[in-house]
Amino acid sequence: MKITDFAILFVIIFFPLFWLSGLHTDEQSQASSLQISYTTALRTASQDAGQVMSTNEQQQYEAGYSSEKFFRADKELALQTFLNTLYLNFGIRGDESAQQNLLYYIPAIVVIDYDGYYIYATENYIGADGSSNARHTWHPKKPYAYSDAQGNSIQFTLDHTVHVTEANTGEVLDGQAEQLANETDIALLDQMDTFEQVRRTAIVSSIQKDLAYYINKHNEYASRYGISYTFTLPTISQEEWNNSINDIGILSFLQGIPTGSGYYNNYALGGGRLVKKTSWLGTVDPNSGIKYAYPNGCKLPAPAQDLFTDAKEAAKSGYFLRDCRNPLIH
Numbered sequence: 423m424k425i426t427d428f429a430i431l432f433v434i435i436f437f438p439l440f441w442l443s444g445l446h447t448d449e450q451s452q453a454s455s456l457q458i459s460y461t462t463a464l465r466t467a468s469q470d471a472g473q474v475m476s477t478n479e480q481q482q483y484e485a486g487y488s489s490e491k492f493f494r495a496d497k498e499l500a501l502q503t504f505l506n507t508l509y510l511n512f513g514i515r516g517d518e519s520a521q522q523n524l525l526y527y528i529p530a531i532v533v534i535d536y537d538g539y540y541i542y543a544t545e546n547y548i549g550a551d552g553s554s555n556a557r558h559t560w561h562p563k564k565p566y567a568y569s570d571a572q573g574n575s576i577q578f579t580l581d582h583t584v585h586v587t588e589a590n591t592g593e594v595l596d597g598q599a600e601q602l603a604n605e606t607d608i609a610l611l612d613q614m615d616t617f618e619q620v621r622r623t624a625i626v627s628s629i630q631k632d633l634a635y636y637i638n639k640h641n642e643y644a645s646r647y648g649i650s651y652t653f654t655l656p657t658i659s660q661e662e663w664n665n666s667i668n669d670i671g672i673l674s675f676l677q678g679i680p681t682g683s684g685y686y687n688n689y690a691l692g693g694g695r696l697v698k699k700t701s702w703l704g705t706v707d708p709n710s711g712i713k714y715a716y717p718n719g720c721k722l723p724a725p726a727q728d729l730f731t732d733a734k735e736a737a738k739s740g741y742f743l744r745d746c747r748n749p750l751i752h
Contacts, residue, residue, distance in 0.1 A: 453682030458703070458729045462718070463511035464676050465690040465701065465731070471504035471672045472692025475533070495535040495670045497560065501542060504531070504674060504692075525558055527686075529640035529653045530633055532673045534666060537579045538565040539629055543636035544643045556643040564632065568624040574608045578621045580667060584611075626663045629673075630655070637675065644678070651678030651685050658689065669693050702736040702743075704728035715741035 475495045506515075514520035531542040541561045549555045566578040573589035582599045588606055595602050603611040610617050634655040641653050656675070666673055671693040679686040701718040703726040715736035716722060718729075730736040733743055 453684060454727050455725060456681045457686060458726050459511075460676065460679065460681075460686050461688055461690075461729045462701065463508055464674060464688060465692075466511060467504045467507035468672055468674050468690035468692035470507045470692070471500040471674075474503045475500045475670055475672065475692075495533050495540075497533040497535075497540050497542075500533055500672050501531065504672065526644055526647050526649055527676055527678045528558070528674070529637040529644075529677060530675050532629060532633060534580075534629070534671045534673065535563065536670060537577065537583075537585075538563045539632075540564075541632055541636055544640050546643075556646065561636075564628065566621075566625045566628065568620065570608065570610060572608075574610075576608070576610065578625060580669065582614075582617075586611075622664060622667060625667050629667075630663075633673075633675075637677075649678055653677050656687055656689055662691065665693075666691050702730040702733055702741075704730060704736055704739065704741045713741045714744050716744055717746065720744075720746040 475497075505521075508524070509515045509517075509521055512520075512524060514524065529543065533540045533542070540563050542558055543561060544556050544558055545561075547555055547557055547559075568576045568578060570576070575587040575589070577585040583597065584599050584602065586595050586602060586606060586608060587593070588595075588608065590607075593606070595606060599611045599617055600614065602608075610620060637653050637655050644651070644653060656677075671691055673689060673691050675689045677685070677687045702715045703718055703720070703722060704713060704715045705722045705724045705726050706713055708724045714723075715728075715730065715733070717733075728736075728739065728741075730739065730741075737743060
């Protein structure tokens with residue numbers, strides 16, 4: 423067989439493989455770009471919502487009036503701001519049909535208030551024609567409740583203010599845990615290190631449990647609209663959970679949007695008094711193959727592959743930090 427015959431045979435056999443590989447690479451690149459766009463939109467919407475949550479009209483609800491963390495979260499304003507920013511970044515502002523379709527991919531939003539939390543999730547309702555329909559709605563506020571082994575009831579807040587009910591006497595007390603320790607026999611109030619650990623665990627566990635329930639429940643409604651994706655509560659690190667209950671805030675979820683051969687699944691936290699951070703984009707230098715991260719807004723040498731909340735997160739993921747002028751950041 424001539425060399426030219428071998429060359430032709432090689433092309434016939436391997437060209438389809440190279441072509442398919444190229445298609446897969448392009449698909450991965452497009453999916454990665456979509457993932458970053460969606461994450462940017464979700465985080466921006468959550469940050470905007472978090473910033474307006476602490477807007478209070480009455481002085482007694484302003485932080486510092488009775489506690490450093492005593493804000494009353496304006497959940498309606500937060501939701502409106504979140505959705506407005508999200509619709510804007512998705513390019514569907516003014517398109518009610520597209521907005522409704524996007525809501526199908528938002529299984530839950532939780533607003534973390536000073537003394538409890540609200541969950542915005544889907545529920546059934548009966549329409550005017552008697553048919554069963556689904557819509558997003560606020561569910562009743564749930565306090566940060568806890569009961570000890572003796573049956574004493576404690577309602578926590580985002581600081582050390584508590585509302586307690588003694589099991590033996592039925593006496594109800596309100597105030598700082600340290601001060602109430604001398605007025606009640608509730609052992610937890612005497613041990614502040616244990617109190618803080620139990621407080622955080624109780625708050626996080628309650629929110630996790632309810633979120634898991636409502637997100638799983640969302641599957642029933644999503645299937646009505648042809649969404650085959652299975653909604654579940656994503657894994658959230660303990661550090662992020664702890665950050666979420668340091669102050670009032672909003673925790674939002676966006677899941678199930680097709681991105682190439684996969685699906686988008688993420689969440690974002692917006693705090694009432696969080697300082698807005700610059701996000702970082704991770705990419706790979708096309709010449710050296712080295713992973714670099716740049717502040718969002720910089721011109722990148724190659725398409726972005728990852729999005730990070732800050733420089734520390736990018737560095738922990740193995741990226742070298744650079745600024746917009748490209749020198750390494752030391």
